[in-house]
Amino acid sequence: MSIVNQVRYMSNCHSDIHNLAGKILLSTPSISNEYLTKSMIYVCSHDKNGAVGIVVNKLIPNMSIKDILEKLNVSAEGIENIDTHFGGSEEIDRCFILHSDDYMSPESTEISSNIALTINSDIVRAMTSTGGPSKKILCMGCYLWDPEQLENEVASSYWIPIEADEALIFGDPKADKWSKALLKIGFQTNLFLDTHGNA
Numbered sequence: 001m002s003i004v005n006q007v008r009y010m011s012n013c014h015s016d017i018h019n020l021a022g023k024i025l026l027s028t029p030s031i032s033n034e035y036l037t038k039s040m041i042y043v044c045s046h047d048k049n050g051a052v053g054i055v056v057n058k059l060i061p062n063m064s065i066k067d068i069l070e071k072l073n074v075s076a077e078g079i080e081n082i083d084t085h086f087g088g089s090e091e092i093d094r095c096f097i098l099h100s101d102d103y104m105s106p107e108s109t110e111i112s113s114n115i116a117l118t119i120n121s122d123i124v125r126a127m128t129s130t131g132g133p134s135k136k137i138l139c140m141g142c143y144l145w146d147p148e149q150l151e152n153e154v155a156s157s158y159w160i161p162i163e164a165d166e167a168l169i170f171g172d173p174k175a176d177k178w179s180k181a182l183l184k185i186g187f188q189t190n191l192f193l194d195t196h197g198n199a
Contacts, residue, residue, distance in 0.1 A: 017154045017161065021046040022112040024169075025053065025159040026181050035089060038178040041143060041159075042098060042169060043150075044109075044117050051145040054087040054096050056137055056169050057177040065138055068095060083173045087139030094119065096139045098169065103133035114166060135170040160185070 020043045027039040041053040063084040087096050099108075101116045108118045116133075145153070153159055162185055168177045 017151050019046055020051065020150065020154075020161055022115070022164055023161045024056075024164050024181065025154075025161055026178060028157055028160060030156065031158045035086075040168070040178050040181055041088075042115075042164065044098075044111055044142075046150065048147060050147050051150045053143045053145075054098060054139050055143065056085060056087075056098065056139070058086040059173055060084045060086050060140060063140075068138075068140075082136070082138055085137060085139040085173065087141040088143035090142050090144045092141040094141065096142055098137050098139070099133035100135035100166075100170070101133075112164060115164065115169070135166065137170055137173070 023043050025039075025041040025043060027036050027041075031037070031039075038057075039055050040057040042056050043051060043053045045052045065082045065084065068084065097118045098111075099116055099118065101110055101114055104110070104116060105118065108116045110116045150159075154161060162181060165181065165184065168181055171177065
């Protein structure tokens, strides 16, 4: 099977492309949006009304939780300096935190059996409290899809849906998570890029 056909097959063999919540989407070179190049998106919700996802593999240079706390006029003294990710081009001024479900507040939403999402000001307590989650990733912004848009993009081989991998989501923020995810599902990254052009 050619790489092109393999991408198309992988993109369409998911058991239910109408319910991708809790899955990871790996971008393919079919996507022309430069912000989505080599993106790994965690899908937080997906139903007939559309979908919401957060990019989990793109750091925002020179921004940390301390910078965010200062903007909120919250003391950053003694706070762990956590990297900040570009979560997407929508709601760009809003903080999203994906985290392990060993921390849950009334404002947290459980997405899968092990991963939850906190969005509002409670994120500050989640990130700074000694009783906060053991695993966490802070993102600014998200991606939104209209009804049926994500399904059409998957069918058009823009995305390869895979099972969520907590080691990748919460792993080294400076690692090439996208390439690691491709290798896990059997793609040789160099062949993938050579066949489709630079991603």
